[in-house]
Structure formats: C-alpha cells, structure tokens
Amino acid sequence: MxxxxxxxxxxxxxxxxxPAAPAAAHAAPVGSNPAPGSVIGASPTEVTVTFSEPVAPVPGNVQVIAPDGERISGKATVEGTTVRIPVRKAKKPLGTYLISFRVISADSHPVGGAITFSVGGPSARPEAPAASTGTxxxxxxxxxxxxxxxxxxxxxxxxxxxxxxxxxxxxxxxxxxxxxxxxxxxxxxxxxxxxxxxxxxxxxxxxxxxxxxxxxxxxxxxxxxxxxxxxxxxxxxxxxxxxxxxxxPERTVRVARTVPEPVLVGAGAAEASAPSAPAPALSTPPAPRPRxxxxxxxxxxxxxxxxxxxxxxxxxxxxxxxxxxxxxxxxxxxxxxxxxxxxxxxxxxxxxxxxxxxxxxxxxxxxxxxxxxxxxxxxxxxxxxxxxxxxxxxxxxxxxxxxxxxxxxxxxxxxxxxxxxxxxxxxxxxxxxxxxxxxxxxxxxxxxxxxxxxxxxxxxxxxxGAKQSAITGKGFSETLTSDLYTVQFNIYPVELGEYNTVHAFLYKPDGAPLTAEEWEVSARLLDPSLEAVKQPMAGLIPGNQALGSLSFPLPGTYEVTFTIRVSEIDRATVKTTVKVAG
Incomplete structure (x- = not known):
C-alpha cells in the first residue's frame, strides 16, 4: 500500500x-473584419471574428473597446464559426480599437484573446479586461x-x-x-x-x-x-x-476426499495445498461454487x-x-x-x-x-x-x-x-x-x-496552433511628431520582401486632419548599412491619408523615414526604427 x-x-x-498550460486555447481565431492590425477610414457598425471551429460566446465577455476605453459593443451572436458583434459609433472615433473575446470551443475549452484595428490612424491600444481574455x-x-x-x-x-x-x-x-x-x-x-x-x-x-x-x-x-x-x-x-x-467466493465444505485448491481465479493454473482435515463420514454434498x-x-x-x-x-x-x-x-x-x-x-x-x-x-x-x-x-x-x-x-x-x-x-x-x-x-x-x-x-x-x-x-x-499564427501580432504601428504635423502609420506585415504596405494619416499639432502636398517614405538597413530606398506614397481621400510600400531585402533593423510637404515651402522629416526578422 x-x-x-x-x-x-x-x-x-x-x-x-x-507548467500550467493556458486553458484558453483550442479553437483558434483565424481572421476578423476589420482585419487584425488594419486601418480603416470610418467606424464599423459590426465587427466579426472567425474561428477554426464552432464556438459559443461567454456572455459579457465578447466586446469592442473604443480608443478612449469606452465599451461600444452589443450582444454577440454566432453563425457557424463566425462571431458577429454589433458596434455603435464611439464618442471619439479616431484611433485604435480592441476586439476582446472569450468563447467556448467545440471541445468545451475556453478561448480568449484580443485583436486590434484602427480608424483614421493608430493610437495607444486600449486595455483589455483581464477576465475576458485570461485564465x-x-x-x-x-x-x-x-x-x-x-x-x-x-x-x-x-x-x-x-x-x-x-x-x-x-x-x-x-x-x-x-x-x-x-x-x-x-x-x-x-x-x-x-x-x-x-x-x-x-x-x-x-x-x-x-x-x-x-x-x-x-x-x-x-x-x-x-x-x-x-x-x-x-x-x-x-x-x-x-x-x-x-x-x-465463500469457502465451501469439501467432503469425503481432499481436492487441491486453485491458485488463480480464471487463469487455469493450480497450486497444490496442504491436505484439509478429513470430512465427517456422513456429510452433506458440497454446495456448488457461486458464479x-x-x-x-x-x-x-x-x-x-x-x-x-x-x-x-x-x-x-x-x-x-x-x-x-x-x-x-x-x-x-x-x-x-x-x-x-x-x-x-x-x-x-x-x-x-x-x-x-x-x-x-x-x-x-x-x-x-x-x-x-x-x-x-x-x-x-x-x-x-x-x-x-x-x-x-x-x-x-x-x-x-x-x-x-x-x-x-x-x-x-x-x-x-x-x-x-x-x-x-x-x-x-x-x-x-x-x-x-x-x-x-x-x-x-x-x-x-x-x-x-x-x-x-x-x-x-x-x-x-498553425491556424492561429495567421492572426497573431504582425505589423508595426507608431505615431511620430514634428513642428509641422503628427503622422500616425501602420506597416503590415513587416516581413522580408517587397510587399509591406504602409498606411499613414496626417494631423495638425492640434489634432485636426491635415492634407499633404507630397508624401515620401524610405527604409535603410542600419547594420550592415545600405543606402535608403525612397518610395513615393499615393494620397487618398480624405486628403490626410496616404498609401505606399516598403521593401525589406535582409533581416535586421531598418530606419524608416517619412518626408512630408504640407505647403509650397513647409516640409519636415520624421524617423523611427523597425526590426525585421529573418
């Protein structure tokens, strides 16, 4: 014992x-609308999150948080593998939104997480309620x-x-x-x-x-x-x-002769045992073994x-x-x-x-x-x-x-x-x-x-796990400021190659949208040092937005530079660094 x-x-x-593995992890989020890390021009009336398996939302734990921390979502519903969340317009609509979710997957395990998107331009990420995403x-x-x-x-x-x-x-x-x-x-x-x-x-x-x-x-x-x-x-x-x-089984009374006692029950093997005492001459017949x-x-x-x-x-x-x-x-x-x-x-x-x-x-x-x-x-x-x-x-x-x-x-x-x-x-x-x-x-x-x-x-x-990688933290967002303007931008997905989209938004120092006359963006590898490759950016409607692309030929740290002209003579340059993995 x-x-x-x-x-x-x-x-x-x-x-x-x-190590205690997170319990919130079986059906995997594989997409959302608006897309993870994306920047859109206007507030949505509905957001959706799609999972790899059917899920059921946990009441009160599927929500959309506005840039100022206000909860702006209604009751979530499910259609197959897609969770739909109605959204009302935020009091301060510009900035980064957070989709916070906690659902129960088909295998009965809870799944929690958060996805961000931005309206007009990125801002500080709202804080997710701890109970909605964590265990x-x-x-x-x-x-x-x-x-x-x-x-x-x-x-x-x-x-x-x-x-x-x-x-x-x-x-x-x-x-x-x-x-x-x-x-x-x-x-x-x-x-x-x-x-x-x-x-x-x-x-x-x-x-x-x-x-x-x-x-x-x-x-x-x-x-x-x-x-x-x-x-x-x-x-x-x-x-x-x-x-x-x-x-x-209860021992039964043996009579007239001695019988060896089996060793195992059901194994078909026997072990000789010591002879039992002789039974009385006038004993009753043995009772059958109960089965x-x-x-x-x-x-x-x-x-x-x-x-x-x-x-x-x-x-x-x-x-x-x-x-x-x-x-x-x-x-x-x-x-x-x-x-x-x-x-x-x-x-x-x-x-x-x-x-x-x-x-x-x-x-x-x-x-x-x-x-x-x-x-x-x-x-x-x-x-x-x-x-x-x-x-x-x-x-x-x-x-x-x-x-x-x-x-x-x-x-x-x-x-x-x-x-x-x-x-x-x-x-x-x-x-x-x-x-x-x-x-x-x-x-x-x-x-x-x-x-x-x-x-x-x-x-x-x-x-x-493989499906979930499609929606995890790719992209880079930041806000840069000069005396003439503030630029908010997002680079997605920040990977080796030519297809890294840059979406930028321009504002006056007081926060009002600002229309640029000319946009230019470049990326330069710092170590080993390579010459910067300058790329024009196309202005979008409304006029404070522009879209372009960057190329990252090698892994390492790149200096990303925006040069923006806001009038015939007013021009300013802002810089930051971005790390690109191999």
Missing amino acids: IRVLLFLSVLLTTAVAL HPSVAVAVPLFRTIGYGGLTLIAGPALFLAFLWPRRRDRRGALRLIRVGLGLTAASALAAIGLQSQQGSGAALWQVTGAELTEVLTSQFGLLLVARLTVLGALAVLLPPLLRR PHRVRVAAVLLLAVAGLTTWPLTGHAIAVPLPAVTVVVGVVHMAAMAVWLGGLITLTGFLLRRTEARVLGVILPVWSRWAALSVIWLVVAGAVQSVVQLGSLPALWQTGYGRLLLVKLGILAVVLAAAAGARRMVTSRRSGSGLRWTVGIEVAATTVILALSSVLVQVDPGRS
Whole structure:
C-alpha cells in the first residue's frame, strides 16, 4: 500500500510541477473584419471574428473597446464559426480599437484573446479586461491537476479489478485491492466534480473560489456538464456493482476426499495445498461454487465503456473532422493506459512481495502478455490521435503541443525499454528485486506520461496552433511628431520582401486632419548599412491619408523615414526604427 500512496504522491507532484498550460486555447481565431492590425477610414457598425471551429460566446465577455476605453459593443451572436458583434459609433472615433473575446470551443475549452484595428490612424491600444481574455492562475493550475487525478483514478480501478477477476492468488487477502478500487472511484468522481466547477471559472476568467450558482447551472445544462453528470452516474453504478463481483467466493465444505485448491481465479493454473482435515463420514454434498451473474458482468462492461467514452467527448477528439474515429481511438487509448499502468501498480503494491515464487511463475507470464497487448493498443491509438491533432509534420516541433508530445514520446521510450527488460526477466523466470526495480521504473515514468497527457489536453492542438499564427501580432504601428504635423502609420506585415504596405494619416499639432502636398517614405538597413530606398506614397481621400510600400531585402533593423510637404515651402522629416526578422 505504501507503493500505491507513493504513486499518488508522484502523480500529484508531477501535475503541479509541470507548467500550467493556458486553458484558453483550442479553437483558434483565424481572421476578423476589420482585419487584425488594419486601418480603416470610418467606424464599423459590426465587427466579426472567425474561428477554426464552432464556438459559443461567454456572455459579457465578447466586446469592442473604443480608443478612449469606452465599451461600444452589443450582444454577440454566432453563425457557424463566425462571431458577429454589433458596434455603435464611439464618442471619439479616431484611433485604435480592441476586439476582446472569450468563447467556448467545440471541445468545451475556453478561448480568449484580443485583436486590434484602427480608424483614421493608430493610437495607444486600449486595455483589455483581464477576465475576458485570461485564465486566473489558480484555475490554470487546478485544471490539469484534477484531470491528472481523474486519470490516476481510472488506473486504480482498472488494474486491481483486472487482477482480482483473473489473476489473484486464492490465498491472498483481497481487501487491500478492493479498497484501492474504491479510492480510484472516489478520485475519478472528485475529478469530474472539479471539472464541472472549473468549467465555469474557465469561461468567466474568475478565480478558483469565485463561482456562482448561476454559472454552475449553466455548465450543468450544457453538453459538457451533462456528459460529466453521466460519468458520475456511471461511477456510482460501478461502486455498487463492481465490488461484489470481485470479492472472494465463500469457502465451501469439501467432503469425503481432499481436492487441491486453485491458485488463480480464471487463469487455469493450480497450486497444490496442504491436505484439509478429513470430512465427517456422513456429510452433506458440497454446495456448488457461486458464479457472478452474467447480467451483472455485462452491465459492468457496458458501464465501463460508457464511462470511458465521456472523456474524449469532452476533449479534443470531438472537435476534429472525423470525431467518430477519434472518440473510438480515445476510448481505446485510455483503456489501454488504465490496464497497463493499473496492472503495474497492483503488481508493485500487492503481488511482487510476499507471493510465493511458484505462484508468481504462473501470474507473471500471463500479465506480461496482457501488458504487451495493452502497449500495442496504446501506441496505435496514440499514433492515430497524434496524426489527427498535429495536422502536419512541422507542427511536431513548431507548436507547443508538438514539443510536449515529443517529450511524452521520449519518456514512453524509456518505459518501453523498462517493460522489455521486465519481460525478459519474466520469461527467464527471474522475479526478484531486479524485476521489482524495473517495474518501479515503469510506474514512475508512466506516471509522468499521465501528467503530460493532462497538460496536452489543455494546449492548442498542432492543427489549431498553425491556424492561429495567421492572426497573431504582425505589423508595426507608431505615431511620430514634428513642428509641422503628427503622422500616425501602420506597416503590415513587416516581413522580408517587397510587399509591406504602409498606411499613414496626417494631423495638425492640434489634432485636426491635415492634407499633404507630397508624401515620401524610405527604409535603410542600419547594420550592415545600405543606402535608403525612397518610395513615393499615393494620397487618398480624405486628403490626410496616404498609401505606399516598403521593401525589406535582409533581416535586421531598418530606419524608416517619412518626408512630408504640407505647403509650397513647409516640409519636415520624421524617423523611427523597425526590426525585421529573418
């Protein structure tokens, strides 16, 4: 039992030690209207944000903020993957606007973020409400922690139940393993209850302790909440049906002759036992051994499958092009993991010590074959999931999801090496301290894999991470001032090449629009120094706007210079620097 408690400690410590991945990250914003970083001539009456998957807006957390900080948006609506936000005209319409959003993606995870655009010219970016775009640190830690607890609970149900049903030595006490199953049921139920509470805080951006009855009601009536209620119902039914199937059958009275007692239940192997006392000559016939009712066994199996199905239905698997496939492989993956790790825990916690060598000689070869099959199914199902969630090979090293997956695969390689060593020991009939150490390594490393899995389900899948890059922080905006004018400009997208658009707006020192007679812009690489390339800019209507382009042939820091003539004799030059990545 000490080893089991050690497993739980490692499980929880690993989950806490891993970096808390942002929970707001699954459906990815892939576009908006007005476009991210763009400058438009007049205030819009509606803005839209398009996502990679269908989403549902969190009430009160989708808004548009005007340049002066005023909230000017109405109630957001959804059409497929597009969120539409009605907008009224701001009191001070010129400047940079902020679209702040927090929505729930199809895989039940919250997504938060912010996009800017400008009217007339860029200005200081309005501040986004913290609750609308971020997740409170207490929630960011609690989500993977309780998911890890749930995974641990599954292993503590599956492993002991498997051994008690098929491989448990008849003379060993079953009470410890049965207690472990009850602990597993309790941990899995606690994880489900925590997920219900945490979902509301993930949606609102509030702290762990700031949950309201209305928010809980909203979660419980959602698809996510109903699935978790179904999981809790399954756990309650298993708590009633499972233990009676796994308790040791009552000893029956043997008569007239001595019969060797079987070593294993369902394994087909027997161990000679000491002769029992002679039965009285006039005893009654032996009572038949009671067998579990087949209906109860079928019910337990169906409940187990139903309970496992609720996990992929509340995660990444439901928000992909082939959800039926990913849900099935998700169930297989979790079942294989629970059988493998749960069996290892049962071995290290109960059977590798204080079990006769000849009994282990029967148990271990059977378990070794089962473990090998579990690993095969685990790897196959995991490979299918990884291919679907990554979307492309470069995402394996270009996204956080892919890099975490590589770490997980590296640890899995260590586990498989330890498992291969343990299998060689079993086939060579060596089951001493070396085997116990090898199995212990398997348990510790697989525990880390469980915790990594808990973090992976909170990270953008590679397929969404690649899409999200299309809308992230490209472009450069600044305001430059001279004695004659103030110029606000935006360069987009600030990349190597010729196609970098410059959109500029000109104002008098008092803030009124100013029409220029002539515009000119240039860019000069500072190190190594290159000659400036001057480009004219075309004036637009209204007359205080101009459009041009810049070329950035090499990566480095460029000096961008605007020379603007506002009358026949009045001309001024302003400069700034822009960094261009390779």
